[in-house]
Amino acid sequence: xxxxxxxxxxxxxxxxxxxxxxxxxxxxxxxxxxxxxxxxxxxxxxxxxxxxxxxxxxxxxxxxxxxxxxxxxxxxxxxxxxxxxxxxxxxxxxxxxxxxxxxxxxxxxxxxxxxxxxxxxxxxxxxxxxxxxxxxxxxxxxxxxxxxxxxxxxxxxxxxxxxxxxxxxxxxxxxxxxxxxxxxxxxxxxxxxxxxxxxxxxxxxxxxxxxxxxxxxxxxxxxxxxxxxxxxxxxxxxxxxxxxxxxxxxxxxxxxxxxxxxxxxxxxxxxxx
Amino acid sequence: xxxxxxxxxxxxxxxxxxxxxxxxxxxxxxxxxxxxxxxxxxxxxxxxxxxxxxxxxxxxxxxxxxxxxxxxxxxxxxxxxxxxxxxxxxxxxxxxxxxxxxxxxxxxxxxxxxxxxxxxxxxxxxxxxxxxxxxxxxxxxxxxxxxxxxxxxxxxxxxxxxxxxxxxxxxxxxxxxxxxxxxxxxxxxxxxxxxxxxxxxxxxxxxxxxxxxxxxxxxxxxxxxxxxxxxxxxxxxxxxxxxxxxxxxxxxxxxxxxxxxxxxxx
Numbered sequence: 001x002x003x004x005x006x007x008x009x010x011x012x013x014x015x016x017x018x019x020x021x022x023x024x025x026x027x028x029x030x031x032x033x034x035x036x037x038x039x040x041x042x043x044x045x046x047x048x049x050x051x052x053x054x055x056x057x058x059x060x061x062x063x064x065x066x067x068x069x070x071x072x073x074x075x076x077x078x079x080x081x082x083x084x085x086x087x088x089x090x091x092x093x094x095x096x097x098x099x100x101x102x103x104x105x106x107x108x109x110x111x112x113x114x115x116x117x118x119x120x121x122x123x124x125x126x127x128x129x130x131x132x133x134x135x136x137x138x139x140x141x142x143x144x145x146x147x148x149x150x151x152x153x154x155x156x157x158x159x160x161x162x163x164x165x166x167x168x169x170x171x172x173x174x175x176x177x178x179x180x181x182x183x184x185x186x187x188x189x190x191x192x193x194x195x196x197x198x199x200x201x202x203x204x205x206x207x208x209x210x211x212x213x214x215x216x217x218x219x220x221x222x223x224x225x226x227x228x229x230x231x232x233x234x235x236x237x238x239x240x241x242x243x244x245x246x247x248x249x250x251x252x253x254x255x256x257x258x259x260x261x262x263x264x265x266x267x268x269x270x271x272x273x
Numbered sequence: 274x275x276x277x278x279x280x281x282x283x284x285x286x287x288x289x290x291x292x293x294x295x296x297x298x299x300x301x302x303x304x305x306x307x308x309x310x311x312x313x314x315x316x317x318x319x320x321x322x323x324x325x326x327x328x329x330x331x332x333x334x335x336x337x338x339x340x341x342x343x344x345x346x347x348x349x350x351x352x353x354x355x356x357x358x359x360x361x362x363x364x365x366x367x368x369x370x371x372x373x374x375x376x377x378x379x380x381x382x383x384x385x386x387x388x389x390x391x392x393x394x395x396x397x398x399x400x401x402x403x404x405x406x407x408x409x410x411x412x413x414x415x416x417x418x419x420x421x422x423x424x425x426x427x428x429x430x431x432x433x434x435x436x437x438x439x440x441x442x443x444x445x446x447x448x449x450x451x452x453x454x455x456x457x458x459x460x461x462x463x464x465x466x467x468x469x470x471x472x473x474x475x476x477x478x479x480x481x482x483x484x485x486x487x488x489x490x491x492x493x494x495x496x497x498x499x500x501x502x503x504x505x506x507x508x509x510x511x512x513x514x515x516x517x518x519x520x521x522x523x524x525x526x527x528x529x530x531x532x533x534x535x536x537x538x539x
Contacts, residue, residue, distance in 0.1 A: 160369040167335050167363050168386045178382070182373045264372045264414050 050233040058233040059240065066222065066234075070241055073218040076131075076203040077196075077249070080138025084195050087139065088146025089188060095147075096154040096180065097172070113144035117202055121209035130210050134218070137206035142199035149191030153184025186265045189257040196249040204242065219245075285348055286310035287438060287470060288334060293343035294495070295329050303329040305495035307343070311438070316464055316471045318481035318488045320527065322535055326496025327474045331440050334472065335363050362431030362469075364441040368423035370415040370430075376402070377411040380430045387434070401429040404463060421452035428460070432467070441473045445480070457483055458511065465508055478531060482523045483515060490530050499534035502527055 032052045038044070039051040046054055059066065091109065095102035117137050124133040157180055165175050204220040211224035219238050226234040261268035293307040303326040311317055319327040333340055347360075370379045378385075380401055384394040402408045405425040415423055424444060431439055445453040461484060464471055475481050481488045488502040504523055506514060514520055 158369065160365045160367060161371065163332075163335075163337050164363065164365075164369060164382075165386070166337060167361065168383045170386045174386055178385075179371070182371065185373070264374075264416060266416075269416070 047230050047232050050236060054233050055236040055240065059237040062234055062237060066219065066238060066241055069217055069219040069222045069238070070245065073200075073203055073207065073220065073242075074245065076134050076138055076207075076218065077200045077245075080135055080142055080202060081192075081196055081199040083135070083139045084142035084146055084199060085192060088143040088191065088195070089150050091143075091147050092150035092154055092184075093176065093181075095151055097176075109144060109147055112140055117141050117205050118209070121206045124206070125210055134203055134206040134210060138199045138202035141202035141205075142195040145194040145198065146188065146191040149187040149194075150184050153187030154180045156187070157183045186257075186261055186267060189253075189260060193250065193253045193257060196253045197246055200242070200246050200249060286312050287348050289346050289348075290330070290334070290340075291344050291346070293330070293333060293340045293345065295326070295333060295338070296341045302495040304333075304340075304497070306497050308498060309489060311470060311472060313437070314468060314470055315487055316461075316473065316485045318473045318475055318485040319491060320475060320478065320481045320488050320531060321491030321496060322493055322531075323476060325491045325493050327491055328442050330496065331442050331472060331474050334438075335361050335440050360436050360438060362434065362436040362439045364424075364427050364431045364439070364444045366443045366446055368415070368420075368427040370423060370426055372415050374414070375411065376407065376413050376415065376418070376426050379415065379426055380433050382430060383434050397433055397435075398429075401433040402426075404432065404467075405429045405459070419452075420448055421456060424448065424456060425459075428463075432463070432469075435469075437469055439469050439471045441471065443474050443476065446475070446477075453480070454515075460484070461508065461510060478524055478528045482520060482527050483510060488527055490527070490534050492534050500530050502530060 036052050039049055050058070091105070095106065117140055120140065121133070121137050124136050127133075128136060161179055161183075162175070165179055170178070203218065207218040207220035208224050211221040219242055222238045223235050223242075226232070226238065258268045289310045290307055293304055294302070295304040296302045307326070307330060309330070319330060321327050332338060333345060370376075371382070377398055380398045381394055384397060389397075399408065399411070402411055405428055407422060407425050407429065410418065410422065410426075415426070418426065427444070431441075445456050448456065457480065460471075471484075473481070473484060482504055486504055488504065489498055490500045490502065491497065492499045502523075506519055506523070
């Protein structure tokens with residue numbers, strides 16, 4: 001028996017968010033049900049399409065193997081993301097401070113971005129040790145959104161605030177630290193959110209490419225390996241684990257963005273009516 | 274009580290503009306042959322139509338950009354302080370606050386940039402916030418404040434360095450009338466009690482008459498001084514001045530002068 005009614009704000013939040021949580025879950029449940037039905041009714045063999053039950057069983061029975069692989073892929077993804085953050089923000093600051101450097105390097109940052117990483121990965125594997133090549137792939141795809149967004153942010157500073165800093169004789173470093181970087185923070189976090197997913201993609205692409213060379217132990221390598229062995233249930237299990245990882249990275253970075261910006265930026269402030 | 278082209282010969286000028294011209298990179302000639310002397314303790318309004326170069330003149334005085342020709346000279350002590358920017362406070366048309374930090378840290382910015390000791394700075398920021406009646410909002414973020422309160426923060430920031438000269442670029446133009454009247458009164462009160470010099474850019478005849486003891490009417494672009502009006506009405510000015518026949522008469526004269534300036538009649 002509860003004595004206190006929930007505060008009205010919570011009730012309102014629940015009513016607005018309730019369909020957002022329940023509807024995707026219902027869709028998922030329906031999808032799994034349909035998947036299961038198709039496999040049963042058509043009597044499809046597991047090496048072509050395993051049913052959801054078998055995938056779940058495989059996920060549990062191969063858990064140790066898959067979990068270790070997941071940790072390898074995660075380590076690559078986060079190392080790539082960290083390097084991308086450092087490289088992207090660092091380059092953006094450099095570009096912002098010097099037109100000369102910007103004009104010299106920016107086209108090559110774009111070229112790096114538009115060249116498909118799938119095509120670059122085999123070459124990197126020739127020239128770099130495997131771990132470094134995988135990391136390089138994750139970095140290449142992840143750094144550009146951070147660079148592009150941070151550059152945009154650094155250039156989107158309120159003109160009047162720039163004038164104000166000039167009136168008070170602020171140094172270049174003070175303008176950068178007290179004005180430009182805080183103003184660029186929302187853009188930077190937006191870039192980071194995109195880069196998180198891309199870093200995972202870069203790591204996976206490189207692992208797959210490396211997998212055909214016969215070495216590696218990441219989650220994507222498990223997928224490639226299972227494919228050669230026609231272990232389709234394990235492929236599905238690894239794929240699901242990768243999806244969940246991608247979602248988790250996105251949610252974690254969204255949460256980070258919200259926590260950093262919640263006091264001041266429009267994107268993190270709930271509409272109050 | 275209102276005389277034309279007869280500025281009072283009171284104090285020595287603190288800043289003088291001699292034949293200042295400003296041409297922008299795109300070829301626009303914003304100011305030409307602009308002469309103006311601002312004396313210590315004055316409340317001067319620059320009155321003119323949009324685009325007449327009054328904001329440009331204010332920015333040049335603040336040290337934002339250099340005049341294309343002519344010169345700006347400062348008296349005595351100010352000429353040396355000028356270099357580190359401590360002698361002017363600037364209030365923009367928008368509040369121009371940093372949204373990512375608190376009211377307190379926004380007001381502290383000029384002192385932080387100057388490298389003023391934190392303890393001293395804290396005290397001065399508190400004092401500045403008290404002056405504009407926002408002492409209890411020191412930890413609020415700008416987005417949590419109303420338009421009028423943001424403008425008060427902006428004024429507190431301009432005053433925190435105790436500048437002898439306060440430059441205001443249509444600071445109340447975007448506010449509703451009730452808020453504007455209140456801020457006008459509060460600004461006059463601050464000016465009388467603290468005793469700095471104000472250059473106030475506006476396109477409102479009524480605002481300029483209410484606030485200033487001298488109105489500089491400017492011609493359309495390229496801006497130059499068309500006429501100077503002295504408003505002799507005594508301070509403190511309040512609601513009774515705003516509704517007086519004297520105020521209406523001054524506004525009529527200022528308005529007529531502005532119309533003549535816009536027709537280009539010298």
